Amino acid sequence: xxxxxxxxxxxxxxxxxxxxxxxxxxxxxxxxxxxxxxxxxxxxxxxxxxxxxxxxxxxxxxxxxxxxxxxxxxxxxxxxxxxxxxxxxxxxxxxxxxxxxxxxxxxxxx
Amino acid sequence: xxxxxxxxxxxxxxxxxxxxxxxxxxxxxxxxxxxxxxxxxxxxxxxxxxxxxxxxxxxxxxxxxxxxxxxxxxxxxxxxxxxxxxxxxxxxxxxxxxxxxxxxxxxxxxxxxxxx
Numbered sequence: 293x294x295x296x297x298x299x300x301x302x303x304x305x306x307x308x309x310x311x312x313x314x315x316x317x318x319x320x321x322x323x324x325x326x327x328x329x330x331x332x333x334x335x336x337x338x339x340x341x342x343x344x345x346x347x348x349x350x351x352x353x354x355x356x357x358x359x360x361x362x363x364x365x366x367x368x369x370x371x372x373x374x375x376x377x378x379x380x381x382x383x384x385x386x387x388x389x390x391x392x393x394x395x396x397x398x399x400x401x402x
Numbered sequence: 403x404x405x406x407x408x409x410x411x412x413x414x415x416x417x418x419x420x421x422x423x424x425x426x427x428x429x430x431x432x433x434x435x436x437x438x439x440x441x442x443x444x445x446x447x448x449x450x451x452x453x454x455x456x457x458x459x460x461x462x463x464x465x466x467x468x469x470x471x472x473x474x475x476x477x478x479x480x481x482x483x484x485x486x487x488x489x490x491x492x493x494x495x496x497x498x499x500x501x502x503x504x505x506x507x508x509x510x511x512x513x514x515x516x517x518x
Contacts, residue, residue: 296444328507335406336445336493336509381444388458390435390507392444 294319298382298393305372305400313367313396315356315382323384325349325358325365328392330379339367339380372400404428406510408494414516415484423479423513427496434477435507436469437493445493451477484517491515 299314317323327339327349340349345360354369365382377400382393407426415421427434433452437445447461454474462468466484471477481488491514495507 326506328509335511336495336507338506338508341506383444385505388433388450388452389447389461390445391447392437394442394444 294323294384294386294389294391296382296384296391296393298380299396301395302397302399305398307374307400307402308371309400311367311369311372311376311398313380313382313398315365315367315393317363317365317382317384319363319384319386319391321386323386325356326383326385326390327354327356327365327367328381328383330381330395332378336381372398374400374402376400406494406496406508408492408510408513410513411511412514412516414518416518417484417486419484419517421481421484421515423481423492423515425477425479425494425496425510427475427477427494428498428508429475431496431498431508432474433497433505434471435495435497436477436479437495439491439493439512448479448492481515484515486517489515489517 295318324343326341328336329339330336340351342349342358348357356367379395381395409424436448439445449459451471466482468480491512493512495509497505
């Protein structure tokens with residue numbers, strides 16, 4: 293079956309540090325890949341997505357590239373802010389069903 | 403409001419009782435999803451509706467769980483004879499596109515169920 297494995301947290305960084313959250317997947321066929329974010333007290337919301345190999349999704353300074361050869365979709369940001377503190381979920385979507393990783397909690401300190 | 407609305411936001415019940423959780427999707431979204439999220443884990447797929455019909459219910463854990471969407475809009479997740487292991491946050495999401503496309507899921511804030 294389909295599965296998503298993402299870097300365990302929690303991750304604590306200082307403001308302006310570089311962020312990487314690793315995500316790898318196992319899937320049949322060609323899934324679409326997503327990063328969702330959950331800010332404190334809010335629901336899950338889409339951060340970025342990529343629908344085919346070598347696509348790069350980007351939003352709010354975050355980027356992730358769909359790497360079919362390594363089945364990965366790592367999330368990166370060059371300079372994190374305190375407001376980026378949240379839980380980040382990597383997900384794949386195939387045949388109507390989305391499969392999520394267990395989430396990585398990021399805390400950014402001033 | 404314009405987002406996905408879930409009620410109740412919190413539900414505490416006793417073991418063995420019946421529970422209904424409601425989801426009101428974004429207007430015009432034909433696809434509706436139910437997920438369950440336990441503490442420290444990602445959302446776990448339960449069921450997906452396209453219109454009024456369940457397109458995929460393979461994630462429902464057993465026959466105590468049932469969901470309906472009679473008019474293709476509001477959906478109700480029904481749990482019979484609740485057990486303590488059913489305690490979790492139940493998330494609803496809707497999407498403009500069907501399962502074959504890379505449609506973004508729009509999530510509600512969830513219904514937190516606690517079974518005592």
